[in-house]
Amino acid sequence: xxxxxxxxxxxxxxxxxxxxxxxxxxxxxxxxxxxxxxxxxxxxxxxxxxxxxxxxxxxxxxxxxxxxxxxxxxxxxxxxxxxxxxxxxxxxxxxxxxxxxxxxxxxxxxxxxxxxxxxxxxxxxxxxxxxxxxxxxxxxxxxxxxxxx
Amino acid sequence: xxxxxxxxxxxxxxxxxxxxxxxxxxxxxxxxxxxxxxxxxxxxxxxxxxxxxxxxxxxxxxxxxxxxxxxxxxxxxxxxxxxxxxxxxxxxxxxxxxxxxxxxxxxxxxxxxxxxxxxxxxxxxxxxxxxxxxxxxxxxxxxxxxxxx
Numbered sequence: 001x002x003x004x005x006x007x008x009x010x011x012x013x014x015x016x017x018x019x020x021x022x023x024x025x026x027x028x029x030x031x032x033x034x035x036x037x038x039x040x041x042x043x044x045x046x047x048x049x050x051x052x053x054x055x056x057x058x059x060x061x062x063x064x065x066x067x068x069x070x071x072x073x074x075x076x077x078x079x080x081x082x083x084x085x086x087x088x089x090x091x092x093x094x095x096x097x098x099x100x101x102x103x104x105x106x107x108x109x110x111x112x113x114x115x116x117x118x119x120x121x122x123x124x125x126x127x128x129x130x131x132x133x134x135x136x137x138x139x140x141x142x143x144x145x146x147x148x149x
Numbered sequence: 150x151x152x153x154x155x156x157x158x159x160x161x162x163x164x165x166x167x168x169x170x171x172x173x174x175x176x177x178x179x180x181x182x183x184x185x186x187x188x189x190x191x192x193x194x195x196x197x198x199x200x201x202x203x204x205x206x207x208x209x210x211x212x213x214x215x216x217x218x219x220x221x222x223x224x225x226x227x228x229x230x231x232x233x234x235x236x237x238x239x240x241x242x243x244x245x246x247x248x249x250x251x252x253x254x255x256x257x258x259x260x261x262x263x264x265x266x267x268x269x270x271x272x273x274x275x276x277x278x279x280x281x282x283x284x285x286x287x288x289x290x291x292x293x294x295x296x297x298x
Contacts, residue, residue, distance in 0.1 A: 022171045022216060024180035031173035031180045033216035035228050067171060067182035074257070079184050108223070 006142030011080045014142060015040035018068040018080075019108060023047070025064045025086075027057045038066065039104040045082060045135040046101040055088075055131060062086035066135055080142035084135040101132040155291030160229045163291060164189035167217040167229075168257060172196070174213045174235075176206045187215065188253040194231060194284040195250040204237075204280060211235035215284055229291035233284040250281040 006014070021038040024031055034054050036047045045066050049055050058064055062085045069079040089098040155163070170187040173180055183203050185196045194215050198204050207213055211234045218228040238247040 020220060022182050024173045024175075024182035026173075026175035026178050026180040029175050029178055029210050030212045030232070031175040031182075031214050032232075033171050033173040033180075033182055033214055033230060035216070035218050035220065035226070037223070061178050063179045065180050065182055067184070069184050071169060071184065074186070077184070081182060083179070083181075 002146045003143050004146065006078065006080065006144050008140055010144070011082075011140040011142040012040070014070065014078060014080045015045065015068060015082065015140075017070070021045065021047075021066040021068040023054060023064060023066055025054055025057045025061065027060055032057060036066075037105065037108055038068070039101075039108070041104060043137050045084070045137065046104050046132070047134070048101070048105055048130045048132045050130050055133075058086040058133070059088070064135055075145055078142060078144040080140065082135065082137045083139045084137045087134050087136055089132040089134060097134070098132050101134060105132070151295045152292050153295065155227065155229065155293050157289055159293070160231075160289040160291040161189070163219065163227060163229045164194065164217060164231065164289075166219070170194065170196075170215040170217040172203060172213060172215055174203055174206045174210065176209055181206060185215075186254065186257055187217070188250075188257070190253060192286050194233070194286065195253050195281070196283070197250070197254055197279045197281045199279050204282075207235040207282070208237070213284055224294055227291060227293040229289065231284065231286045232288045233286045236283050236285055238281040238283060246283070247281050250283060254281070 018038060018040065021036055022033050023036045024033050026032065032054060039046045064084060064086050066082045067079065069077060071077040089101055091098060167187060167189065170185055171182050172185045173182050175181065181203060188195045213233060213235050215231045216228065218226060220226040238250055240247060
């Protein structure tokens with residue numbers, strides 16, 4: 001078995017297939033990783049959240065990454081990492097982008113359940129709508145095992 | 150659906166079941182996430198690697214995290230994050246720990262294939278043995294959706 005670097009096109013194809021990614025953020029050089037629902041489109045990865053540690057950290061430090069993988073065995077896998085900048089889609093500045101993110105993410109079954117439930121846990125208040133954000137991709141790298149090709 | 154915080158015991162049980170984790174490391178506040186093979190035992194998560202970006206970063210900044218999850222649907226999942234310190238199991242200082250790590254990781258089928266293949270890609274030299282490391286866990290948090298309980 002050998003491992004190859006994926007082309008930019010292959011990385012984007014894998015992102016298109018992905019519904020779940022692991023978001024990496026960092027504060028004071030302490031990394032934090034959390035699974036998120038994602039939709040990839042052009043140069044952006046769209047997601048949503050509620051108030052919480054990752055949002056606080058990304059507001060402080062917008063340098064983030066999103067990793068996604070397809071692992072069907074120790075010798076059959078691929079992994080893509082997108083490095084980029086956190087952009088919170090707040091109204092009114094990002095009204096159009098926020099509606100677009102919502103539309104893209106809404107296609108995923110029951111996406112809103114998790115967002116609302118997390119909000120209830122963290123804040124004890126279900127009335128505030130979820131927060132939408134996107135990662136503007138600045139670079140993409142990917143590795144694939146030979147058996148996956 | 151609601152989401153609950155997992156107890157320390159539940160987090161450790163999930164780590165015991167996990168074979169794959171996502172390692173988060175950071176340099177100059179830029180996070181990086183990569184999938185790794187893991188074995189959890191007591192206060193440590195054991196893994197291996199070869200030369201490469203994540204090892205260079207962790208040598209510079211040993212503050213890391215390991216995230217693992219069990220996701221069977223948007224309303225049925227759990228996620229655990231362990232924060233801790235990177236320890237490279239170099240000989241002769243960590244000879245016993247290195248042998249122990251190797252023994253634990255060797256139980257996973259074909260674990261060495263990926264390590265060697267990655268090494269060949271990055272360094273073009275298959276003769277150097279893989280590098281073993283562990284994360285000394287300093288804190289553990291986990292969330293579980295109600296349907297998973």
